[in-house]
Amino acid sequence: MPKKKSYIFILLLIFCICIGITVKKYKDNIAQYVASFIVDKNDKFFDSKKQVLTKERESIKYKHLTIFYLKSDLELLPETKSALERAIQLNENLFDINDNQPSEIIIFKNMDEIESLSKMEYANGFYSERGKLIGIVPEIKEGEIDLWNYKKTLMHEYTHDVFWQKVDGLGLTYEDFPYWFLEGIAEYVGYDDLDIDIKISNIHTPFVPLKQLTTYKQWNQYRINSDYNVYLQSYVVIKFLVHEYGNEIINKILIETKYKGVFEAGLESATGININTLEGHVKDF
Numbered sequence: 427m428p429k430k431k432s433y434i435f436i437l438l439l440i441f442c443i444c445i446g447i448t449v450k451k452y453k454d455n456i457a458q459y460v461a462s463f464i465v466d467k468n469d470k471f472f473d474s475k476k477q478v479l480t481k482e483r484e485s486i487k488y489k490h491l492t493i494f495y496l497k498s499d500l501e502l503l504p505e506t507k508s509a510l511e512r513a514i515q516l517n518e519n520l521f522d523i524n525d526n527q528p529s530e531i532i533i534f535k536n537m538d539e540i541e542s543l544s545k546m547e548y549a550n551g552f553y554s555e556r557g558k559l560i561g562i563v564p565e566i567k568e569g570e571i572d573l574w575n576y577k578k579t580l581m582h583e584y585t586h587d588v589f590w591q592k593v594d595g596l597g598l599t600y601e602d603f604p605y606w607f608l609e610g611i612a613e614y615v616g617y618d619d620l621d622i623d624i625k626i627s628n629i630h631t632p633f634v635p636l637k638q639l640t641t642y643k644q645w646n647q648y649r650i651n652s653d654y655n656v657y658l659q660s661y662v663v664i665k666f667l668v669h670e671y672g673n674e675i676i677n678k679i680l681i682e683t684k685y686k687g688v689f690e691a692g693l694e695s696a697t698g699i700n701i702n703t704l705e706g707h708v709k710d711f
Contacts, residue, residue: 475543476557479532489514490526495533502533502564502571509577510584516615517588520676523595527558529587531580534563548650551579553586555600560587582616592677596684603689605645606636610660611676614668617661631655633709636663636701663704666711671697 483494488507495503518524534540537550540563544552551562560583564571589611593599600608631654639645639656648654667675675696683692694700699707 472543472554472557476532476559479534479539479543480530483532490528491531492528493531493533496535498535499533499564502576505573505577506531506533506580509580512618513581513584513615516581516618517585519673520611520615521588521592521680522674522677523588523592526588527591529558529560531560531562534561537563539563551583553583553590555590558587560584578616578618581618582612585612585615592680596680598680598684602683604636604640605642606639606656606660606663607679607689609645609657610664613657613661614664631659633659633705636705662711663708666704666708667697669711670707 480494483496484500485492485494486503487493488510491510493503493506495506514526534543540550540552540561541547544554544561546552550565551560553560560580562576562580562583564576566572586608589608590600593602634648634654634656639648639660645656648656664676667679671678678696679689679692681692682695683689686692686695690701693704697704
């Protein structure tokens with residue numbers, strides 16, 4: 427090969443490697459990469475794909491839940507049940523609900539498989555309101571399953587399921603609530619009130635005004651941007667609300683939203699402060 431062509435080939439190879447490293451680094455640095463999102467697939471593909479995935483797996487009942495798993499994930503079941511037991515307890519305290527409806531959980535084998543159903547990038551868990559389905563894939567770190575993140579994500583997704591039951595019983599829908607509120611509650615349960623000092627001042631990413639985290643489009647824009655950490659930010663907001671007003675405040679906000687007709691009015695009625703004041707308190711929390 428002539429020298430000129432050889433140099434071009436080497437430069438092209440280096441360029442491709444750099445691009446690959448950049449993409450990997452981008453994924454690795456997305457703070458929300460191991461978190462999740464609510465999906466609602468209103469098409470036949472979702473149902474048929476789900477049917478295929480469940481038929482490929484073993485199943486086991488745990489309380490009101492059916493868990494679908496591969497034989498290779500058998501050793502995960504005790505940790506799965508432990509996380510669900512804790513999530514059930516925490517959600518009962520937050521939502522004052524114990525009549526849980528049947529739901530299903532699929533443990534996926536890798537990111538490609540879970541993305542084939544959820545159609546979401548950089549999320550190792552999801553909840554589908556349509557299918558009453560929780561999807562989760564164990565994250566592998568240094569050759570082993572990261573059990574803490576696995577259990578946190580499962581508890582997060584289970585909370586979406588309970589939230590849907592609660593608001594549906596009130597005659598409301600997810601659309602009646604901003605995404606920072608939905609995801610913040612799920613993160614609060616996922617962290618299980620972890621005894622660490624997480625404050626807005628300790629989050630080394632810009633604070634996104636809560637009104638800019640209302641819709642799916644707004645949330646997703648920041649979710650996949652590694653310059654922001656909207657999950658952790660929203661967790662701190664919910665932690666502040668529970669710390670200041672007690673566990674019952676979440677249920678109270680839901681009920682007041684039903685009576686007032688709008689979330690912000692429900693929030694103010696339940697707490698005595700508006701969303702702008704809430705932001706100020708959270709930043710000082």
